[in-house]
Each structure stands twice: as C-alpha cells, then as structure tokens.
Amino acid sequence: MHGPRMRRVEFAGKGGPEVIRIAEADVPPPGPGQVLIEVAACGVNRPDCLQREGAYPPPKGESDVPGLEVAGKVVAHDDGVAWPRAGEAVCALLGSGGYAEYALADAALCLPVPQALGVVEAAGLPEAFFTVFDNVFTRGRLVAGETFLVHGGSSGIGSTAIQLAKSAGAIVIATAGSPQKCAFCTKLGADLAIDYKTSDFVEAVKAFTAKRGVDLVLDMVGGSYLPRNISVMAIEGRLVQIGFLQSHVTEAFDFRPVMLRRLTLTGSTLRARTVEQKAAISVALREKVWPLLERGEVKPWVAATFPLAEARRAHELMESSAHCGKILLVTGR
Ligand SMILES: NC(=O)c1ccc[n+]([C@@H]2O[C@H](COP(=O)([O-])OP(=O)(O)OC[C@H]3O[C@@H](n4cnc5c(N)ncnc54)[C@H](OP(=O)(O)O)[C@@H]3O)[C@@H](O)[C@H]2O)c1
Known part of the structure; x- marks a missing residue:
C-alpha cells in the first residue's frame, strides 16, 4: 500500500550530468518542527553539481535527493508549527531534497514569498x-x-x-x-x-x-x-x-x-550549520532584507528555468558557466 506519490530527482551514482534520473517516491510526512511544501520551483546551485560528483555529500540525517532551496505552498505541518500554516506561499532553505514535487522544510527556515515576486522566482532566494x-x-x-x-x-x-x-x-x-x-x-x-x-x-x-x-x-x-x-x-x-x-x-x-x-x-559553509544557526540568519533576513525584496529594490535574477525532468540540462548549463544569475527547476505545480 502506498500513500501519495511524487516525482523527484536522484543521482544514479557519482559522476557527470548523465547520472541524473527522475524517479518516483512516497511524499514524506512532516517531522517535528517541519512543514511539507508542494514545490512550485527549486533553485539549482553549484554545490548540487559537487554533490552529484560525490565531492559534497549531504550532512548526516539529510536525504540524498539534491536541492537546497524551494518555493511553493505549505500543504501540511507538524502540530507544533505556529508559522507557516497550510496554504501559505513560502520559500525555504533546505539541507537537501528540493529537486522534488514535495519537500520537507524546517518551519524556522521558511520565509514568506515577497509580494513583488512570483512563487517561481522566490525559489532563487534562500541559498544565495x-x-x-x-x-x-x-x-x-x-x-x-x-x-x-x-x-x-x-x-x-x-x-x-x-x-x-x-x-x-x-x-x-x-x-x-x-x-x-x-x-x-x-x-x-x-x-x-x-x-x-x-x-x-x-x-x-x-x-x-x-x-x-x-x-x-x-x-x-x-x-x-x-x-x-x-x-x-x-x-x-x-x-x-x-x-x-x-x-x-x-x-x-x-x-x-x-x-x-x-x-x-x-x-564558512552554510549547509553544515545547525538549524538554530540558520534560523538566526532567517530572522535577520526577514527584518533587514525582506523589506527590500517587498519594495522590489533587490531581486533574484533568473537566468533560465527548466522542467524538473530536465534537471540534467540545468546542470549542464550551470557547468558551462554561460548563465547570469539563478537557474531554477519548475514542477508545474
Ligand atoms: N560557502 C557557502 O555556504 C556557499 C553557499 C552557496 C554557494 N557557495 C559557492 O559559491 C559559488 C557560486 O555558487 P553559485 O551557485 O552562485 O554558482 P554559479 O551561478 O554556477 O556561478 C559560478 C560562477 O563562477 C565563475 N567561475 C567558475 N569557475 C571559475 C574559475 N575557475 N575562476 C573564476 N571564476 C569561475 C563562473 O563565471 P565566469 O564566467 O565569470 O567565470 C560561474 O558562472 C560556488 O563556488 C559555490 O560552491 C558557497
């Protein structure tokens, strides 16, 4: 018996973009302090290419699925989470798992999608x-x-x-x-x-x-x-x-x-830090940088978007270094 299923990206071993595969998996339930996000888009970051090559393994306890940032709609949350609640549009910093139709995020590492931005663009915010x-x-x-x-x-x-x-x-x-x-x-x-x-x-x-x-x-x-x-x-x-x-x-x-x-x-590296350390950065960002995003004074510059199933092309573009700004994967959700 299966619960809800989703598509996600996996690496079939270590290597070049050819190891990128699209696979099916169960939608994961939120754990303590977590929310489940229906992903509209996820950001592609240079460290994802290093992870694919085996040079940047996920920290202990994180999934092997790549993806350090997403934006989308919260669809479920742990009982103890006060914000964000179901229906909120958020972007989130993740330790892994963003290249998927659903992703788990720590509530403390979610931020609202700024009004001046669409939800897809907002996926380019957290990691950078x-x-x-x-x-x-x-x-x-x-x-x-x-x-x-x-x-x-x-x-x-x-x-x-x-x-x-x-x-x-x-x-x-x-x-x-x-x-x-x-x-x-x-x-x-x-x-x-x-x-x-x-x-x-x-x-x-x-x-x-x-x-x-x-x-x-x-x-x-x-x-x-x-x-x-x-x-x-x-x-x-x-x-x-x-x-x-x-x-x-x-x-x-x-x-x-x-x-x-x-x-x-x-x-420094961001990914290996504790949730508490990253949450402190999130609080400072919300206070000092989110107003700039809300007013449209700064924004993520999107170089290209690819469907999730074409993650391989996104990695090829990133490694060509031909892009200016952020590369995003969209799920169509
Ligand atoms: N420490 C952290 O917490 C953290 C977090 C996120 C990212 N990062 C690091 O930040 C860097 C940028 O990440 P990103 O996702 O923004 O990558 P990105 O968009 O792919 O940008 C990397 C750019 O660096 C330039 N570059 C590549 N090789 C170079 C070389 N040998 N010499 C000089 N410039 C070179 C390329 O542009 P040109 O055409 O100008 O060469 C390339 O477009 C990566 O090294 C990533 O690992 C660190």
Missing part, C-alpha cells in the same frame, strides 16, 4: 540570500562607504552580493568572465566590473581604488586568487572564502601583509 547576508554582513562586516570586491559577480551568489552591497551603501567591484557578464554586473549596480579573462583584476582594483585596496573580498575561486586577493586588501581588510571553483590549495606566498595590514581571512 542566506549565504550572502551571513558572509558579507555578519562575517565580513561590510558597512556603507566601504569598498567590496566580489568574484564570480554574475553567479547566483555574485548577483545577490552586488545588489545587497549596493543597497547597503558600499562601492562594489565585481569580476566576471566575459563582456556580457560584466555588463550584467554593472546593470545590477556594480561600480566597476572587471573581465578577469582579459584584465588582471589586481591591477584594475589598485587603479580604481587609487592603490588603497578594498575593505572586503567575497571569494569563491580560491587557488591562485588567495595571494592576489591579499594584495588588493586595504588596512583592516577582510577576505571571506565561500568556495573553491579553482582550487582549495595555493602555492606558497608571502603572508606578511596579513600582519602588517591587520587583515582577516575567514570563510
């Missing part, structure tokens, strides 16, 4: 907005008037970082890999966009800041970027590392500037 808010403002301590450098400016993370940093009154420099991507970063508000394939970002940042450097770097590249990032950091500058698209190791380099310019090198 939680990550950027925590790393740029809490860990990176960016404030108005400071200069901020974000690499991968056209990525889901980068496009969010540019908008939130501008709305906080920072001067924003972005790097990206083509003239079109640089134009996208400028459209989002970047004061300077550097095509890192044709210009040395170190020279361009030094020229733009009259050699002063930047107060904060948000980096997802790693590898050879570490010493180069350090060389463009101003006195008391901070580097927040959130990814390693190039490499997590680097050649030996001169560490003296860290001491002489009193630099801070830090970083």
Whole structure:
C-alpha cells in the first residue's frame, strides 16, 4: 500500500550530468518542527553539481535527493508549527531534497514569498540570500562607504552580493568572465566590473581604488586568487572564502601583509550549520532584507528555468558557466 506519490530527482551514482534520473517516491510526512511544501520551483546551485560528483555529500540525517532551496505552498505541518500554516506561499532553505514535487522544510527556515515576486522566482532566494547576508554582513562586516570586491559577480551568489552591497551603501567591484557578464554586473549596480579573462583584476582594483585596496573580498575561486586577493586588501581588510571553483590549495606566498595590514581571512559553509544557526540568519533576513525584496529594490535574477525532468540540462548549463544569475527547476505545480 502506498500513500501519495511524487516525482523527484536522484543521482544514479557519482559522476557527470548523465547520472541524473527522475524517479518516483512516497511524499514524506512532516517531522517535528517541519512543514511539507508542494514545490512550485527549486533553485539549482553549484554545490548540487559537487554533490552529484560525490565531492559534497549531504550532512548526516539529510536525504540524498539534491536541492537546497524551494518555493511553493505549505500543504501540511507538524502540530507544533505556529508559522507557516497550510496554504501559505513560502520559500525555504533546505539541507537537501528540493529537486522534488514535495519537500520537507524546517518551519524556522521558511520565509514568506515577497509580494513583488512570483512563487517561481522566490525559489532563487534562500541559498544565495542566506549565504550572502551571513558572509558579507555578519562575517565580513561590510558597512556603507566601504569598498567590496566580489568574484564570480554574475553567479547566483555574485548577483545577490552586488545588489545587497549596493543597497547597503558600499562601492562594489565585481569580476566576471566575459563582456556580457560584466555588463550584467554593472546593470545590477556594480561600480566597476572587471573581465578577469582579459584584465588582471589586481591591477584594475589598485587603479580604481587609487592603490588603497578594498575593505572586503567575497571569494569563491580560491587557488591562485588567495595571494592576489591579499594584495588588493586595504588596512583592516577582510577576505571571506565561500568556495573553491579553482582550487582549495595555493602555492606558497608571502603572508606578511596579513600582519602588517591587520587583515582577516575567514570563510564558512552554510549547509553544515545547525538549524538554530540558520534560523538566526532567517530572522535577520526577514527584518533587514525582506523589506527590500517587498519594495522590489533587490531581486533574484533568473537566468533560465527548466522542467524538473530536465534537471540534467540545468546542470549542464550551470557547468558551462554561460548563465547570469539563478537557474531554477519548475514542477508545474
Ligand atoms: N560557502 C557557502 O555556504 C556557499 C553557499 C552557496 C554557494 N557557495 C559557492 O559559491 C559559488 C557560486 O555558487 P553559485 O551557485 O552562485 O554558482 P554559479 O551561478 O554556477 O556561478 C559560478 C560562477 O563562477 C565563475 N567561475 C567558475 N569557475 C571559475 C574559475 N575557475 N575562476 C573564476 N571564476 C569561475 C563562473 O563565471 P565566469 O564566467 O565569470 O567565470 C560561474 O558562472 C560556488 O563556488 C559555490 O560552491 C558557497
């Protein structure tokens, strides 16, 4: 005997996009503190590709089904949940399980779909907005008037970082890999966009800041970027590392500037944090960032949407790096 069934995406082993399969499974019941969301759309994030390759396993207790964020309608909830209740349109940060027609979410990690957005677009909010808010403002301590450098400016993370940093009154420099991507970063508000394939970002940042450097770097590249990032950091500058698209190791380099310019090198991952830690970010987002979304001052920029059954094409697009902004999967619900 089966209860209600749903379609979901599974990985048939570790590997390239060819391991992506669509499968049937039971709709899961909400556990303590959880809600069940009928998913309208889920976000595709670079870490999903790493998970597919076997390089980013889900934390203990999380399902193997990929997907770190969804938006849709709450259809059931645990008795102890005060908000959101059945019928509410929400987006939610998940530890896994978003690539499905139904997903479980911790109620504390749900946020209302902002009025200025459709429910599909809202699926592009949680992963980037939680990550950027925590790393740029809490860990990176960016404030108005400071200069901020974000690499991968056209990525889901980068496009969010540019908008939130501008709305906080920072001067924003972005790097990206083509003239079109640089134009996208400028459209989002970047004061300077550097095509890192044709210009040395170190020279361009030094020229733009009259050699002063930047107060904060948000980096997802790693590898050879570490010493180069350090060389463009101003006195008391901070580097927040959130990814390693190039490499997590680097050649030996001169560490003296860290001491002489009193630099801070830090970083974080979101997924491994406790629900309580993520809930604290959710509370801050609702208070400080949701009003900007409600007023349409910032938004998720959607590069492409694919049906859930075409998740393979979505991963291929992400790994081609041809997109600007967020890639979403839609369920048709
Ligand atoms: N720490 C956390 O909690 C956390 C959470 C979410 C995401 N992340 C990380 O944040 C990064 C962005 O994620 P996303 O989902 O926004 O990805 P995304 O939209 O796929 O963007 C990544 C972009 O980075 C650029 N890139 C790729 N390889 C590069 C390289 N070797 N050197 C320089 N730039 C490169 C590409 O644009 P170009 O054409 O400009 O090269 C690509 O479009 C990923 O590394 C992801 O793992 C971290």
